[in-house]
Amino acid sequence: MFEMLKPIAPNFVKTYPEFVKAFFDTLEMVGTAAAVSALFGIFFGVVLVVTAPGGIMENKWINAILDKVINVFRAIPFVILIALLLPLTRMVMGTAIGTKGAIFPLVVATVPFFSRQIHSALCEVDKGVIEAAQAMGSSPWEIVFRVYLREGLGGMIRGATITVVNLITLSAMAGCVGGGGLGDYAIRYGFQRKMTDVTIVTCIVLLILVTIIQSLGNVLSTKKH
Amino acid sequence: MIELRQVCKTFETGAKDKSVHAVRDVSLTIADGEIFGIIGFSGAGKSTLVRCINLLERPTSGSVNIDGQDLTKLSEKELRAARKKIGMIFQHFNLMNSRTVFENVAYPLLGAKMTREEKRSKVMELLEIVGLSDKEKAYPSQLSGGQKQRVAIARALANDPKVLLCDEATSALDPQTTEDILKLLRELNAKLGLTIVLITHEMAVVKQVCTRVAVMENGYVVEEGSIYDVFSDPKQPITRRFIRTTTHIQGMEDMLANDPKALGLLPGDVVVRYDCSGDKTSQASVSRISREYGVDISIIFGNVEMLLGTPFGTMIVVFRGKDGPVKEALAAFEKTASRVEVICRV
Numbered sequence: 281m282f283e284m285l286k287p288i289a290p291n292f293v294k295t296y297p298e299f300v301k302a303f304f305d306t307l308e309m310v311g312t313a314a315a316v317s318a319l320f321g322i323f324f325g326v327v328l329v330v331t332a333p334g335g336i337m338e339n340k341w342i343n344a345i346l347d348k349v350i351n352v353f354r355a356i357p358f359v360i361l362i363a364l365l366l367p368l369t370r371m372v373m374g375t376a377i378g379t380k381g382a383i384f385p386l387v388v389a390t391v392p393f394f395s396r397q398i399h400s401a402l403c404e405v406d407k408g409v410i411e412a413a414q415a416m417g418s419s420p421w422e423i424v425f426r427v428y429l430r431e432g433l434g435g436m437i438r439g440a441t442i443t444v445v446n447l448i449t450l451s452a453m454a455g456c457v458g459g460g461g462l463g464d465y466a467i468r469y470g471f472q473r474k475m476t477d478v479t480i481v482t483c484i485v486l487l488i489l490v491t492i493i494q495s496l497g498n499v500l501s502t503k504k505h
Numbered sequence: 506m507i508e509l510r511q512v513c514k515t516f517e518t519g520a521k522d523k524s525v526h527a528v529r530d531v532s533l534t535i536a537d538g539e540i541f542g543i544i545g546f547s548g549a550g551k552s553t554l555v556r557c558i559n560l561l562e563r564p565t566s567g568s569v570n571i572d573g574q575d576l577t578k579l580s581e582k583e584l585r586a587a588r589k590k591i592g593m594i595f596q597h598f599n600l601m602n603s604r605t606v607f608e609n610v611a612y613p614l615l616g617a618k619m620t621r622e623e624k625r626s627k628v629m630e631l632l633e634i635v636g637l638s639d640k641e642k643a644y645p646s647q648l649s650g651g652q653k654q655r656v657a658i659a660r661a662l663a664n665d666p667k668v669l670l671c672d673e674a675t676s677a678l679d680p681q682t683t684e685d686i687l688k689l690l691r692e693l694n695a696k697l698g699l700t701i702v703l704i705t706h707e708m709a710v711v712k713q714v715c716t717r718v719a720v721m722e723n724g725y726v727v728e729e730g731s732i733y734d735v736f737s738d739p740k741q742p743i744t745r746r747f748i749r750t751t752t753h754i755q756g757m758e759d760m761l762a763n764d765p766k767a768l769g770l771l772p773g774d775v776v777v778r779y780d781c782s783g784d785k786t787s788q789a790s791v792s793r794i795s796r797e798y799g800v801d802i803s804i805i806f807g808n809v810e811m812l813l814g815t816p817f818g819t820m821i822v823v824f825r826g827k828d829g830p831v832k833e834a835l836a837a838f839e840k841t842a843s844r845v846e847v848i849c850r851v
Contacts, residue, residue, distance in 0.1 A: 409599050411561060411599065412593070412595060412599035414561060415561055415588060415593040416613045416660075417585040417586065417587075417588035417589040417613070419581075419585060422615075422616070426612070426615060430601070430603050430604070431602065433603065434603075
């Protein structure tokens with residue numbers, strides 16, 4: 281296969297070991313950031329829904345503050361967020377560069393986004409079903425775990441799919457600050473050294489990755505839960 | 506026994522002086538084993554009132570007593586325990602789409618101190634009662650409206666409640682399915698001694714199953730009584746309006762008002778509405794009075810309802826003859842009826 285690629289993408293073949301490392305760096309960044317963001321995102325998303333006016337644990341203050349904080353973080357462009365977070369990243373991760381240094385800003389950028397996705401997925405859960413659960417004597421926490429997170433699962437998976445695809449885009453941007461990964465690889469070889477074939481192959485690989493994730497998300501979210 | 510005492514529910518809309526009084530000073534007593542209907546047009550406050558019974562809406566003032574326990578004074582935890590003994594079904598069924606029929610019915614038993622086998626036999630027993638034993642593995646989306654409501658009823662009965670609240674439970678169903686569900690409710694009432702509180706905007710529903718009824722308007726209960734009393738002798742205009750919707754008499758009265766000539770009425774004719782209950786034989790009195798007073802009496806509308814097993818008849822009759830005899834005949838007629846009302850004189 282390598283021999284076949286040589287004439288059409290010579291630079292890609294030459295830098296292949298770099299590509300493999302970059303690919304796994306991307307998977308590591310996206311995977312770790314997704315896992316951590318999932319935990320926080322689900323938590324904040326649930327808090328947003330249950331504390332909303334008319335929610336099962338209505339709390340005006342918590343709701344208003346969380347809502348505003350999420351908006352603020354979503355309004356900051358990612359590249360600027362990376363720069364803003366530099367000292368904090370160094371404190372939390374021990375370093376602000378490389379794959380490790382990229383994970384922290386990725387999480388900070390993704391949590392608000394995913395919280396919103398969870399929020400809107402849980403808002404889709406039929407209010408009548410929540411009311412029925414209350415009428416059956418379910419406690420607020422039982423309603424969260426037995427109704428919201430179950431009835432809203434399809435929507436949550438759709439939100440997670442969008443979030444992971446979004447994370448891949450962001451992780452490429454983390455390359456700008458020495459974050460490693462496919463974005464970094466494409467910029468260093470494809471852009472700075474004008475190795476266009478590298479850029480194209482990277483794009484195709486990312487396209488395949490995104491397609492796989494999206495298809496997986498579609499299958500999981502339409503399954504009967 | 507359910508006792509509502511001076512229950513009020515006011516919603517603050519945020520704007521000044523713009524609070525909505527959904528329920529105003531409602532006091533009702535619902536005895537064990539009763540099927541109690543609450544009827545009203547949309548916005549009358551009946552849905553809010555039924556939600557006050559299990560405190561899905563906490564009354565702004567007043568008390569809600571079930572078997573002597575004031576629900577408004579309970580802690581959250583005690584209230585949840587009390588709610589397990591109050592089943593509720595809804596207009597839109599409110600089943601969980603992510604759970605099978607079996608899992609939906611088993612939901613109220615989650616966390617109950619029962620073994621898996623006990624839960625299974627309980628759920629299957631409930632599905633048997635509602636006639637859906639073969640659907641345990643189906644998802645709600647695969648069921649018809651009537652079947653969904655049956656699942657909801659089974660779910661509501663999982664904790665062996667004494668009370669079943671029905672919030673417009675048949676309003677989203679077609680007439681045949683409505684009848685089937687009402688029949689099921691009647692059976693449950695008879696078999697389990699279940700007290701049923703039924704909210705509806707359809708008089709036909711009340712007529713078919715309820716033993717007593719309260720009529721709501723603007724948040725107030727304006728009329729209350731046994732189904733027979735309310736039907737045979739409605740006091741409030743709104744009650745009459747509801748009753749008319751089920752007897753077709755409205756159409757007849759419209760016809761009389763708009764186009765009396767089409768009915769072949771002549772000047773001097775007196776049109777009378779005649780209500781009578783089961784034991785009075787209306788036909789015999791019509792022909793008897795007609796003969797005795799020399800007055801022609803023709804029946805242009807007739808309807809008989811069965812209310813709690815007693816027939817209740819309504820007729821519209823036309824008196825034709827000389828003024829004097831008609832007056833006397835009317836007086837005699839009045840003695841044979843529960844109620845006689847002169848609708849118009851042509």
